[in-house]
Amino acid sequence: AQKVTQAQTEISVVEKEDVTLDCVYETRDTTYYLFWYKQPPSGELVFLIRRNSFDEQNEISGRYSWNFQKSTSSFNFTITASQVVDSAVYFCALSEARGGSYIPTFGRGTSLIVHP
Amino acid sequence: EPEVTQTPSHQVTQMGQEVILRCVPISNHLYFYWYRQILGQKVEFLVSFYNNEISEKSEIFDDQFSVERPDGSNFTLKIRSTKLEDSAMYFCASSERVQGDSYEQYFGPGTRLTVT
Numbered sequence: 001a002q003k004v005t006q007a008q009t010e011i012s013v014v015e016k017e018d019v020t021l022d023c024v025y026e027t028r029d030t031t032y033y034l035f036w037y038k039q040p041p042s043g044e045l046v047f048l049i050r051r052n053s054f055d056e057q058n059e060i061s062g063r064y065s066w067n068f069q070k071s072t073s074s075f076n077f078t079i080t081a082s083q084v085v086d087s088a089v090y091f092c093a094l095s096e097a098r099g100g101s102y103i104p105t106f107g108r109g110t111s112l113i114v115h116p
Numbered sequence: 117e118p119e120v121t122q123t124p125s126h127q128v129t130q131m132g133q134e135v136i137l138r139c140v141p142i143s144n145h146l147y148f149y150w151y152r153q154i155l156g157q158k159v160e161f162l163v164s165f166y167n168n169e170i171s172e173k174s175e176i177f178d179d180q181f182s183v184e185r186p187d188g189s190n191f192t193l194k195i196r197s198t199k200l201e202d203s204a205m206y207f208c209a210s211s212e213r214v215q216g217d218s219y220e221q222y223f224g225p226g227t228r229l230t231v232t
Contacts, residue, residue: 037159043228044224044225047222047223050219103149103161108158
């Protein structure tokens with residue numbers, strides 16, 4: 001069974017601070033995908049990144065960066081120089097092949113509040 | 117940029133009534149999904165649909181739920197006799213494939229269902 005743990009329920013920072021959102025996963029599969037989604041106050045789910053289990057390269061996209069470490073089963077997300085617009089709930093998700101399809105299991109989310 | 121659309125954005129219904137939530141997936145996508153998010157909780161998979169049939173469903177997706185692709189563009193979720201605990205945000209998603217490079221699921225903005 002797959003499981004995603006986002007231990008931080010809520011994080012509060014002041015604008016321009018760096019913040020890291022933790023994600024730890026459990027899976028028995030060797031092939032799987034990891035995701036991060038952003039859910040702003042308006043409610044929609046915004047896809048941020050997908051990483052497959054064979055690609056451990058860290059990724060940077062503007063102020064966002066992701067650190068994937070298979071050794072610790074973690075896929076952490078860092079926002080550099082946070083802004084008020086980053087305030088949202090962030091979900092980490094894991095999908096492994098089930099009957100040929102990859103259905104994501106979501107973590108409980110981390111609510112990020114960025115104060116001006 | 118193509119996007120998944122959902123209607124209505126908010127639906128209020130009385131317990132025991134039937135509701136139909138509608139989604140228009142991205143036009144060249146072949147795989148369709150419904151998810152549920154009870155307020156303040158994590159996103160949960162309900163069902164996936166491909167080639168006019170259900171390919172996978174979760175334990176949440178019981179006999180009260182059904183899905184249909186009535187024409188070439190719409191994808192619907194029907195709840196036959198709503199219960200209070202069906203109150204949630206329902207997200208539709210679509211993907212071009214289920215694995216590989218075009219696997220990403222693109223989510224619609226959600227329909228908030230309130231059962232009174």
